[in-house]
Amino acid sequence: PLGQDHLGGCRKSSRESKLLSHQSWSVLVAPSITRPSFAFLLPLLFVFLGGCGDTAPLPxxxxxxxMEPGYAKxxxxNSLPEGPGVDTGGAERHGYRLDRYFLEGRxxxxxxLRGDSQEPLEELTRAQANPVIFVDEVLDGWGWAHFDQRQEGWSMIDRTDPPPPPEAPELEHDDSPDPPSGTDG
Incomplete structure (x- = not known):
C-alpha cells in the first residue's frame, strides 16, 4: 500500500506539473490572449510580415x-531603353528629362528615369522616378539616397526645377460641409 500511494502521488504530481507548466507558459507568453484569438492572430502576423517585403524597384x-561611378554618360x-518622351519643359534625352546645372565649376x-508614366515629372512620386547624376560627363551616382546627399551638399534645394516629392501628391478636394440652402454666402 505504501508503494501504491507513492506511485499514485508521483502520477498526480506529474500531471499537476504538466498542467502547471502549460498554465505558466500561457501566462508568460500571452497572459491576456486565449488560444482561439491567438490562432486568429497568427495569419494576420503572416500578412503583416508579407507586407514588409521589398518594394518595387525604381525605374x-x-x-x-x-553600372559604377565613372562610367561614361x-x-x-545608349544602354537605356527609350523613355516616354513627354514634354516636361526640360531638355529631353532619350525620352527622359535632363536637368543641367553648373555647380562649383563642374x-x-x-x-x-521613369517608367511608362505620361505625367509631368513634378506630379510623380519618388517611387516613379529615379535620379541619375552625371558630373563632367561621367556617372556620379543614382537613386534617392545619392540624390539627397548631393542636393544638400550642392545647395540645390532652391533651384527652379525641384525633384519629385517624397510622397504621392495630395489630391485637392474640399472636405468642408455644404452651406445650408437658403443662406447668402
Whole structure:
C-alpha cells in the first residue's frame, strides 16, 4: 500500500506539473490572449510580415545596378531603353528629362528615369522616378539616397526645377460641409 500511494502521488504530481507548466507558459507568453484569438492572430502576423517585403524597384534600377561611378554618360544613355518622351519643359534625352546645372565649376546633369508614366515629372512620386547624376560627363551616382546627399551638399534645394516629392501628391478636394440652402454666402 505504501508503494501504491507513492506511485499514485508521483502520477498526480506529474500531471499537476504538466498542467502547471502549460498554465505558466500561457501566462508568460500571452497572459491576456486565449488560444482561439491567438490562432486568429497568427495569419494576420503572416500578412503583416508579407507586407514588409521589398518594394518595387525604381525605374532603371536593374540596369543601373550593373553600372559604377565613372562610367561614361553616353555609354549609359545608349544602354537605356527609350523613355516616354513627354514634354516636361526640360531638355529631353532619350525620352527622359535632363536637368543641367553648373555647380562649383563642374557640369552637373540629372537624368530623371521613369517608367511608362505620361505625367509631368513634378506630379510623380519618388517611387516613379529615379535620379541619375552625371558630373563632367561621367556617372556620379543614382537613386534617392545619392540624390539627397548631393542636393544638400550642392545647395540645390532652391533651384527652379525641384525633384519629385517624397510622397504621392495630395489630391485637392474640399472636405468642408455644404452651406445650408437658403443662406447668402
Amino acid at each position: 532603371g534600377e536593374e540596369l543601373l545596378a550593373e 553616353q555609354a549609359i544613355l 557640369s552637373v546633369e540629372i537624368l530623371w
